[in-house]
Amino acid sequence: MHRVVITGQGAICALGRSAPAVMKAMAEGVCGIGSLDFQDVDRLSISIGGQIRDYAPEDHFSRQEITLYDKFTQFALLAAKEAMAQSGLTLDEDLAGEAGVVLGTAGGGLQTQDENYRSVYEAGKNRVHPFVVPRLMNNAAASHVSMRYNLQGPSFAVATACASSNHAMGQAFGLIRSGVSKVMLAGGSESMLCFGGIKAWEGLRVMSKDGCRPFSANRNGMVQGEGAAVFVFEEYEHAKARGAEILAEVIGFAMTSDASDIVMPNKKGAKRAIQGALKNAGVAPEEVGYINAHGTGTAANDKTECAAVREVFGAHADNLLISSTKSMHGHLIGGTGAVEMLACVMAVRDGIVAPTISYEEPDPECDLDVVPNEARNAKVGVALSNAFAFGGMNAVLAVRKI
Amino acid sequence: MTGAVKDKVVAIIAEQAVLEPNEVSMDATLEELGLDSLGLVEAIFAIEEQFDVSVPFNANDPSESEFDISNVSSMVSAVETLIANKGA
Numbered sequence: 001m002h003r004v005v006i007t008g009q010g011a012i013c014a015l016g017r018s019a020p021a022v023m024k025a026m027a028e029g030v031c032g033i034g035s036l037d038f039q040d041v042d043r044l045s046i047s048i049g050g051q052i053r054d055y056a057p058e059d060h061f062s063r064q065e066i067t068l069y070d071k072f073t074q075f076a077l078l079a080a081k082e083a084m085a086q087s088g089l090t091l092d093e094d095l096a097g098e099a100g101v102v103l104g105t106a107g108g109g110l111q112t113q114d115e116n117y118r119s120v121y122e123a124g125k126n127r128v129h130p131f132v133v134p135r136l137m138n139n140a141a142a143s144h145v146s147m148r149y150n151l152q153g154p155s156f157a158v159a160t161a162c163a164s165s166n167h168a169m170g171q172a173f174g175l176i177r178s179g180v181s182k183v184m185l186a187g188g189s190e191s192m193l194c195f196g197g198i199k200a201w202e203g204l205r206v207m208s209k210d211g212c213r214p215f216s217a218n219r220n221g222m223v224q225g226e227g228a229a230v231f232v233f234e235e236y237e238h239a240k241a242r243g244a245e246i247l248a249e250v251i252g253f254a255m256t257s258d259a260s261d262i263v264m265p266n267k268k269g270a271k272r273a274i275q276g277a278l279k280n281a282g283v284a285p286e287e288v289g290y291i292n293a294h295g296t297g298t299a300a301n302d303k304t305e306c307a308a309v310r311e312v313f314g315a316h317a318d319n320l321l322i323s324s325t326k327s328m329h330g331h332l333i334g335g336t337g338a339v340e341m342l343a344c345v346m347a348v349r350d351g352i353v354a355p356t357i358s359y360e361e362p363d364p365e366c367d368l369d370v371v372p373n374e375a376r377n378a379k380v381g382v383a384l385s386n387a388f389a390f391g392g393m394n395a396v397l398a399v400r401k402i
Numbered sequence: 403m404t405g406a407v408k409d410k411v412v413a414i415i416a417e418q419a420v421l422e423p424n425e426v427s428m429d430a431t432l433e434e435l436g437l438d439s440l441g442l443v444e445a446i447f448a449i450e451e452q453f454d455v456s457v458p459f460n461a462n463d464p465s466e467s468e469f470d471i472s473n474v475s476s477m478v479s480a481v482e483t484l485i486a487n488k489g490a
Binding site: 045203204205206208209219220221262263264298299300 | 439440443446447456459460461462463466
């Protein structure tokens with residue numbers, strides 16, 4: 001078995017346009033959630049989200065590129081560019097064959113679908129742009145990243161709703177650990193903040209109209225965000241030999257399926273995923289200092305997640321810190337685990353634990369140290385990142401300081 | 403008018419609960435009728451479509467929502483209020 005380390009990271013979301021900017025905002029407890037701004041937003045009952053303000057594709061891409069890139073692809077490419085630059089990797093033909101990319105997304109090119117359905121149904125047009133299909137396909141982001149960096153090994157997209165990024169990073173981890181790949185770009189991206197995207201979520205009646213308050217007794221639902229984060233996962237000896245800066249080590253991953261309900265979370269499935277990640281990492285529960293929670297801010301998720309954590313950690317549940325950074329960047333759905341991995345890296349590398357902001361009232365069913373409102377300095381040996389998706393698909397990653 | 407609203411709401415709830423309308427008593431709770439959270443959200447959607455109203459309901463906090471789902475009778479009253487306010 002090979003060891004896997006992170007040698008680069010990049011991000012873009014409502015909290016900032018680079019990984020350091022997002023981490024700084026997390027450490028400062030900045031709220032990136034505000035009024036949504038896009039066509040027909042006045043026809044939505046939900047009007048807040050973690051939108052990337054003043055984002056202009058022309059600032060980053062040529063006209064020809066924009067023709068081919070949905071926003072979820074653009075976000076992924078921007079994050080990948082930052083991650084690759086930080087890693088300092090150059091891929092010769094041998095290494096390129098052992099390098100790939102796995103990205104999570106739930107909606108894929110949803111903006112492209114929304115725009116083109118509007119065009120044929122509402123505007124009555126009978127012709128759409130020839131690149132609609134290559135723009136909207138869920139693997140478009142992963143494909144463009146592979147082309148940009150000449151990654152010729154295993155590459156694919158993963159769609160498991162809100163756990164997509166964690167499943168994607170878990171697959172990348174496994175490919176390096178088992179010796180299939182030397183280098184994997186991994187993470188996820190999402191761009192669901194458009195009329196059709198939010199309208200669909202409204203129907204489920206799980207969205208908050210006024211804010212994301214995970215673990216707080218007065219929480220009333222989730223708030224969506226958008227963006228991407230991409231990491232360079234690299235085989236440890238390879239990274240060491242070239243003198244790369246190592247940000248953290250990925251030490252474990254587990255996935256479980258609730259096999260019970262299409263939307264309601266399940267304590268047993270969550271518990272098994274957390275336990276599985278600890279076992280896979282070979283660490284004792286007491287070694288975990290921080291958990292980046294799934295923490296959506298819905299009534300159901302937060303209490304189920306806290307109960308699962310209590311069952312896994314027993315008395316140690318009162319010693320560890322657990323926070324939901326969704327309170328700051330919103331729920332990036334298929335991209336959320338990737339952005340949240342930044343909080344895990346920050347915890348183990350910098351000893352700074354991101355807070356759960358907008359925390360107002362204690363909830364007896366969420367009676368853990370959720371790092372309310374202000375970041376905390378703490379020595380964290382091992383951090384976990386939880387993701388529990390609609391459809392009962394759970395994925396938990398474990399990282400360690402190196 | 404009142405009877406008509408009641409019959410339609412009962413029919414909607416009955417359909418979601420996989421019951422005959424005459425098996426839905428006015429003081430029954432949704433739990434007693436076997437309606438789960440998804441069934442409730444579907445029933446609310448059907449009510450909105452049927453009466454062209456917007457139902458203020460958040461699944462995270464049913465007790466705090468303005469739409470009272472304590473039992474079938476309270477739901478019928480809430481729908482009647484929504485219809486009345488629409489005309490106002």
